[in-house]
Amino acid sequence: MDWGSEIIVIPAIFIGLPWLIMHYMTKWKTAGTITNDDEQLLDELYHLAKRLDDRMDTVERLVSNDHADFKPARILHDQEKDNQQLRELDRLLAEKKEGRL
Template identity: 30%
Template sequence: MGEEIFIVFIVFGSLVAMLGLVLHYSTKWKAMKGLSAEDEQTLEDLRGEAEKMERRLDSLERILDDEVPDWRSRRHDPL
């Protein structure tokens, strides 16, 4: 009789522990779904830098169009 109670206790304890782990990590995953304030700021900084680089590239292309009109049609041979 003692072994049967021990087996039931082990099975019940294992089920409760697994359920607890699943519930614990499901709430952690839900909390981590969104971006943190630091991540949002980093993303905004990167977007600003990308826009600056795009403006610089546009300026360089305009300069090249004025200086070397056919620069876009030239092929560059790889090294």
């Protein structure tokens, strides 16, 4: 090995490698957080999903009134275990908004 390659390898090991590791550690830490835009989008999607669920319940109720042999393929309307999860999400959203204001 000549001096020319040692001049490149030594700084690469002692300067370049730690810089590369620190660079990606910083990227990983910032990538783990959710932005305000992402949070807003998730909030909008959550409310859209609730509205669509209510509409689907209405459609299933109307169809089952017209056709006695209709069996909904979805989860049955207004089951307590489904509502409990929705209430938990509503509670978390309310706490988040209170903390933000």
